[in-house]
Amino acid sequence: MAPCHKNLVCFSFSCQKTKMGNSDTKEDQMKENIGEEGIGLDHQGAALFLNELPEECVAKILSATTPADACRLSCLSATFRSAAASDSVWNSFLPPDYQTILSRWAEADSSSLTFSSKKDLFFHLCHVPILVDEGRKSFSLDKWSGKKSYMIAPRDLLIAWGNTPAYWAWISHPESRFKEVAKLNYVWWLEIRGMISTSKLSPDTNYAAYLVFKLRHAFGFNDYPAEVSLTLGADKVCTKSVALDPMIESRPCRRRVGHWYEPSLIDHSVMCRLERSKERADGWLEIELGDFFNRYGEDEVEMSVMEAKAGIAKGGLIVQGIEIRPKKV
Secondary structure (H helix, E strand, C coil): CCCCHHHHHHHHHHHHHHHHHCCCHHHHHHHHHHCCCCCCCCCCHHHHHHCCCCHHHHHHHEEEEEHHHHHHCCCHHHHHHHHCCCCHHHHHCCCHHHHHHHHHHHCCCCCCCCCCHHHHHHHHHCCCCCEEECEEEEEEECCCCCEEEEECHHHHCCCCCCCCCCCCECCCCCCCCCEEEEECCCEEEEEEEEEEHHHHHHCEEEEEEHHHHHHHHCCCCCCCEEEEEECCCCEEEEEEEECCCCCHHHHCEEEEEECCEEEEEHHHHHHHHEEECCCCCCEEEEEEEEEEECCCCCCEEEEEEEEEECCCCEEEEEEEEEEEEEECC
């Protein structure tokens, strides 16, 4: 008997005893089917037994799993399918403070707050990030676990020279979830920092932070690596060199001086061996800044991206934000 079916049957039997009382007849029947040590029941027998469970009991079982498990288990029977769609199950997958988060929804109105079920609300938050805190952050849920994710908008980041129009431009972008993105025109000193309280995140969860960006007619990023770091409270968890340009092998290494390009003295093979950005499903690029385990939610996380050592100009970077989301392990 597969371990998952064995555990599910044992859990369901415990649930049913709570519902129906400690019936010796039921327990004897259970032992006869699965044996003293819970073995010997085939898949068909497990399905027949599970199909007899009350829907409230099945809902309790599903609430103790994950959103992904609930969707998979809904295929077992009509009872499981009905229970897997119930509000009680999906309410358990929503964050305990989800109503408070919805109250911070920047664009919420009476129609946007109306959902036919908790399941609809859950998947809306998975697939359509909502803007919170006056549009300075976006909030979403991880569809596999229901854990919280945030993206910090560029207006809520500390960007060196960010308010100097000659260096940075604030523009709208059709593919951004925020009203504005930060477009780098021309700087020698690149520095981007963001902070978030771990109290906003799900506890007992592994998280990673990512710079989310695009490169358009970019220059200065294939000459020298960027330094990224992540600090949790007083502890610097991660510091590393990365390549922001994912296509670094195909781009010549060159330095911009005024309107002329001169060859760089940096060994290009060093840049090609660094961790580099990857394309996301939404078409943006991302580079991991570091990861951490959020145990109690009592610290501040600071994330940074810097390149100030090379002494060369950089441009063509479009920043959508810094995303903090559960890390798959």
